[in-house]
Amino acid sequence: MERTSIFWNHIKNYRWSYVIGFALLSISSLLQLLIPVLLGQFTDRLQISSLTYGETIQFAIWMTAVGLGIAIFRSTSRIYLFRLARVLETRVRGDLFKHWEKLSAQYFNNQRIGDLMSHAISDVQVIREVSMQGYFNILEAILLITVSVIAMVTSVNPWLTLVTMLPLPLLSILAYRFNDRIQKQSANMQSAISDLTSRVQEFTAGIRVVKAFVQEKEESKLFTKDNEHAVDMNRKFVRTNSLFSSLSTGIVGFSFLVSVVMGGVMVLNHVITLGQFVAFNTYLSLLMGPIENLGKVVNLMQRGKASEKRIMEIFNTQPQVIDDLVADQTIERIGGEIEVRNLTFAYPEEEDRPMLKNVSLKVPKGTSLAIVGRVGSGKSTLVHLLVRLHNPPEGTVFIDGRDIHEIPLNILRGQIGIVPQDQFLFSSTIRDNIGFDPHPYTDEQVVEASKVAQVYENIVEFPDQFDTTLGERGISLSGGQRQRVSIARAIIKKPSILIFDDSLSAVDTITEDLILEGLKSVMNKRTTIIIGHRISSVQGADQIIVMEAGQIVERGTHEKLLQRNGIYADLYHKQQLDQEAERQDGQDDDSIQATLSQEGAGV
Incomplete structure (x- = not known):
């Protein structure tokens, strides 16, 4: 009105x-x-x-x-x-x-x-x-x-x-x-x-x-x-x-x-x-x-x-995303099965340039999907449609076999835990940021979530620990720490669907391995979507899709995609070469350091 x-x-x-x-x-x-x-x-x-x-x-x-x-x-x-x-x-x-x-x-x-x-x-x-x-x-x-x-x-x-x-x-x-x-x-x-x-x-x-x-x-x-x-x-x-x-x-x-x-x-x-x-x-x-x-x-x-x-x-500006008339208010939970059918989507101001074109996929309940692709290929747009930050066309996105428009927004978003790219944190305490949810959490739950996200050791080093007040947008934390607090904020909800939108880009490979290992128990029996650029963070997924210009150009498991020798395999080999070069540089640095030490001892 x-x-x-x-x-x-x-x-x-x-x-x-x-x-x-x-x-x-x-x-x-x-x-x-x-x-x-x-x-x-x-x-x-x-x-x-x-x-x-x-x-x-x-x-x-x-x-x-x-x-x-x-x-x-x-x-x-x-x-x-x-x-x-x-x-x-x-x-x-x-x-x-x-x-x-x-x-x-x-x-x-x-x-x-x-x-x-x-x-x-x-x-x-x-x-x-x-x-x-x-x-x-x-x-x-x-x-x-x-x-x-x-x-x-x-x-x-x-x-x-x-x-x-x-x-x-x-x-x-x-x-x-x-x-x-x-x-x-x-x-x-x-x-x-x-x-x-x-x-x-x-x-x-x-x-x-x-x-x-x-x-x-x-x-x-x-x-x-x-x-x-x-x-x-x-x-x-x-x-x-x-x-x-x-x-x-x-x-x-x-x-x-x-x-x-x-x-x-x-x-x-x-x-x-x-x-x-x-x-x-x-x-x-x-x-x-x-x-x-x-x-x-x-x-x-x-x-x-x-x-x-x-x-x-x-x-008088009306929200574009609201509960539809077809929304079933009796729905209290979602299971987690995701299906996308012939999805084509363009932002309102760019209707002549679709970000997604004829995308179709199915993610069974409790399984994991990894999405890789170049910047601007439509990865984040796809997951944003799953939480209805934008409205997908009717009859294109389904959860548990029901059109996503039939699921009330508070239920849909309350049952999906998402870790966004920008790792936004509020200028309150670390405890408040991890427990950012309408439902209160105990201190034990907050601590447990921080341990799974591999940020607990960093938090306890602060003088006020979980009561540490962060600066605006969490600026007092490093990029990796912000990402891990964002991960803890998502997993403490124990949602039916977990989405990680390039959430491990700011951590080193060792921390990444620890986080992925800790997430195994959380991901168990939960539908999980992982968007990443590192092959190491997505190779364990049940299925992997490669997106290019808003379309799915490759799909399969890690081994099958390597056998295809396509975009995924090319990306994997390049990253392997980069890691080998980094290791070689590290060995060269160690050799130089050892030589200098021997010369110093000889002098």
Whole structure:
């Protein structure tokens, strides 16, 4: 269901709370209108010298009582309405995060982190300001202007009121003329903030690369450029805002000038009394603030409109991967048999270039499949379709004989343990990263998973061991350690299907052998898919497929593929030669070291 308005939906949900807040504000505004009446009466009595000492005290008490009433009701209404604004801010930010969680992975591939942060922080803050200051100032202005004008017409002089109010409609014309400019410049300013945030995030994430390539000066230039652009956009916005506010103040000031001149003449001609003149100008003084605030509110509303538009675009973006209508909610587990039938798949933005072409395979429950191939051959795309990070065409991917679309997403993903290529870790403790699952795990289970993944010995060397807090993205660990923690995170779930997406590339061959040996007990009776470049990590699989340009070009066991002398055999022989060369280099280094030692001993 498409959302229409953040503000209107919030007001509908909290309409009675707003009624109470506006009622309190109305009482405060009406109390303010007693001040001109009291001042007018006081001035008239003072002018004819009929004011007694007791009446002076009485006027003072009334003024004090009205002032206290205004303070109490105004502050109470502000607290009430501003609390509702904070509720809106919290709800919108929470809804935004929840909606992001529902969106497909492909959405985030096309978004910058800086833009997302700007939406969650800057845009939501603007929306809060609109609901906080905007609503408050608009209602106060409407109440004060309406009641004050009525009082000025009925209790002072209608012609003086008419002439004084004539310039004020120019504010509406002014707001209309500045409307598009303020909205456009507000959007440009928010976009510039997003660019700047993205620049800072990218720099901090790649700080090691920046330093390794001595790019500090170049990065500083890029940051300075984005920073100056943000300042320039903000300066243009402030300039427009200042011009609008100045013109608004000038119009209001001109009305005040008309009041003083024309009202003074009326007093001299005895058309109105001095008390009425004082009361009239006091009414006008009360209107000055709200009328000037209307200009600020127009500015704020345009900013709010731009921010709301940006956030509504996110809310109205529908997730591409959701539970289908055919999903069977009675399914609680999956067995693990995988079958792919004539699968052809292309990403939405590249529909004319399929990543997978007519792929067919079957992985019986409890067996293992290894996938090898060059970069970009479609290996990762295939396993991403198994966990429905993207939607495969219906009738192409089956688990336990059922179309994958029939299996609820939470069951499908909860029963598949995947170790991705990027080894992403969260900036929390090692224990939290290994036990990253809705279901809690015991310390013994966490330790056992770390031992299977061959990372336990590394963890216990840290001062805080499993309570060690990792840096952002697990940067405090080495690449191999991150991979092994990711492996532990996948196997602790004890899933029906295990997927290792090139998960051993950052470890040495000895550690790789230890991990594979430890995984044998975990892989037993579980369907396992291993994507790898090293033949040593995939040669023990029950079946191996070789992918090329999105197609399966070879399949079989390790021995059968070697007999074919195809791509797999060629890759195997090359790796054998590389390993032999490494061993030979190591032997040569040992020989040189031994010779130097003998020479040193002879000397």
